[in-house]
Amino acid sequence: xxxxxxxxxxxxxxxxxxxxxxxxxxxxxxxxxxxxxxxxxxxxxxxxxxxxxxxxxxxxxxxxxxxxxxxxxxxxxxxxxxxxxxxxxxxxxxxxxxxxxxxxxxxxxxxxxxxxxxxxxxxxxxxxxxxxxxxxxxxxxxxxxxxxxxxxxxx
Amino acid sequence: xxxxxxxxxxxxxxxxxxxxxxxxxxxxxxxxxxxxxxxxxxxxxxxxxxxxxxxxxxxxxxxxxxxxxxxxxxxxxxxxxxxxxxxxxxxxxxxxxxxxxxxxxxxxxxxxxxxxxxxxxxxxxxxxxxxxxxxxxxxxxxxxxxxxxxxxxxxxxxxxxxxxxxxx
Numbered sequence: 001x002x003x004x005x006x007x008x009x010x011x012x013x014x015x016x017x018x019x020x021x022x023x024x025x026x027x028x029x030x031x032x033x034x035x036x037x038x039x040x041x042x043x044x045x046x047x048x049x050x051x052x053x054x055x056x057x058x059x060x061x062x063x064x065x066x067x068x069x070x071x072x073x074x075x076x077x078x079x080x081x082x083x084x085x086x087x088x089x090x091x092x093x094x095x096x097x098x099x100x101x102x103x104x105x106x107x108x109x110x111x112x113x114x115x116x117x118x119x120x121x122x123x124x125x126x127x128x129x130x131x132x133x134x135x136x137x138x139x140x141x142x143x144x145x146x147x148x149x150x151x152x153x154x155x
Numbered sequence: 156x157x158x159x160x161x162x163x164x165x166x167x168x169x170x171x172x173x174x175x176x177x178x179x180x181x182x183x184x185x186x187x188x189x190x191x192x193x194x195x196x197x198x199x200x201x202x203x204x205x206x207x208x209x210x211x212x213x214x215x216x217x218x219x220x221x222x223x224x225x226x227x228x229x230x231x232x233x234x235x236x237x238x239x240x241x242x243x244x245x246x247x248x249x250x251x252x253x254x255x256x257x258x259x260x261x262x263x264x265x266x267x268x269x270x271x272x273x274x275x276x277x278x279x280x281x282x283x284x285x286x287x288x289x290x291x292x293x294x295x296x297x298x299x300x301x302x303x304x305x306x307x308x309x310x311x312x313x314x315x316x317x318x319x320x321x322x323x
Contacts, residue, residue, distance in 0.1 A: 005252050006245075012259030061310045110290070115315060123298040124315050127290040134286030137312040149312070 031082045032101035032109045033155035034130075036089055038075040041139075042146035046070030055151060058135060062149070066140070074148075093143050094118035097150060107132045109154045130154035165191060169198035285309030 039052065041062060048059060051073045059071050079087040079099060087099045096116045103110040108131055115124040115138055128136050132154050139149035161184070167173045168181040185192050213221060248255045292313055294300040299316040 005256075006249055008256070010248070012256065012263065015259075015263065058310050061305055061308050065305050113313075117295070117297075117317070121297065122293075122295040123317065124295065124300055124313060125293040126300075126313055128313075129288040129290055131286030136287045136289065137310065138315065139312055141315055141317060 030104055031080050031085075032104045032111070033078070033080045034087075034099065034101075034109070034111070035076065035078050035153045035155060036097060036099075037073060037151040037153070038091060039149045039151060040070075040072045040074050040092075040143065040146045041066070041068040041149055042070045042072075043068055044070050044146075046072060049073045051076070055135065058137070058151070066147075068147075091115075091141075091150065092148060093141070095123075095141070096120075097138075099152070102127070111152070111154070113138065113152060115150070128152075161191065162194065165195050166198050169195055169202055285311070287311050289313065 037052070037055070039049075039055075039059075041059075046069065048056070048071045052059060052071055059068075062068055062071075074092055075089075077089045079089070081087040081099065081101050083101050083104060085100065089097045089099075091097050095118060098112075098114040098116065100112040100114075101109055102112055108129060110127065110129045113124070113126045113128060113136075114122055117123050124138065126138075130136060130153070135151050135153040137149050137151050140147040141150075142148075164173070164177060164181055164184075168178060173181060181195075185195065242250070287309075289302060289311060292300050292302060297317075301314040301316070303312040303314040304310065
């Protein structure tokens with residue numbers, strides 16, 4: 001067997017080993033990006049905030065279910081967190097939101113979502129799995145004669 | 156190949172190295188043996204060809220180390236290396252190139268299959284139709300929680316019921 005063919009064999013074995021380890025390395029290092037949109041929904045005139053166009057379908061369903069007539073975007077923090085690292089955002093009414101990505105693979109992200117009250121007490125502790133681009137809502141939290149919805153989307 | 160005494164004598168004669176007695180003996184032979192004359196002509200032609208070609212010489216240094224190196228090679232060759240009972244990986248790869256290539260290709264296919272399989276396990280069927288799967292929900296001590304999903308809708312809400320504010 002000539003040396004070139006032998007070299008090709010070793011290269012192939014090396015590539016196979018690298019491919020074996022690649023998903024593990026990438027999964028361990030890739031941070032998870034997500035967007036949180038804090039939405040105030042009310043039954044007063046106002047229409048839909050233009051910045052919420054990406055959630056038009058979901059807001060239409062909320063409108064149908066609860067009779068809201070106005071949706072206003074209060075805040076839209078973006079977060080990027082490595083696995084098992086906490087990301088935190090303030091929510092109106094002295095509440096806060098904590099998100100910890102616990103797994104990320106193949107465009108699917110598992111997030112631990114904790115919604116905390118004014119005194120720091122845990123109101124909701126949930127684990128959700130989101131495909132990239134998908135959105136889960138946490139709500140309907142009363143706030144100034146309106147309801148607050150928190151839309152959490154994985155990027 | 157055995158060389159006959161006649162051939163040896165003829166070669167010696169052709170080279171001019173025969174003694175006078177040997178020379179007379181060869182000349183007597185040549186007078187009565189036509190084949191011997193042809194053989195002598197062949198020896199002379201060969202010698203002439205050898206003498207006309209370029210000579211190859213060794214420098215004193217090369218000559219000094221020539222025989223020691225030959226001897227060393229002979230000694231190395233005299234003690235053959237013992238082959239291990241199990242061939243090394245390099246030998247296996249070297250002796251079976253096709254098998255090695257097929258094995259490497261199979262390993263790559265296996266790794267890709269496992270990788271893609273993991274992705275497929277997380278495919279569209281598992282997180283629900285809208286890409287959302289709520290794995291667990293726990294309510295705090297003072298709150299209630301309900302998962303809300305409208306009929307014929309993909310919208311999912313983790314619905315939080317806060318306790319009424321005692322100041323209100």
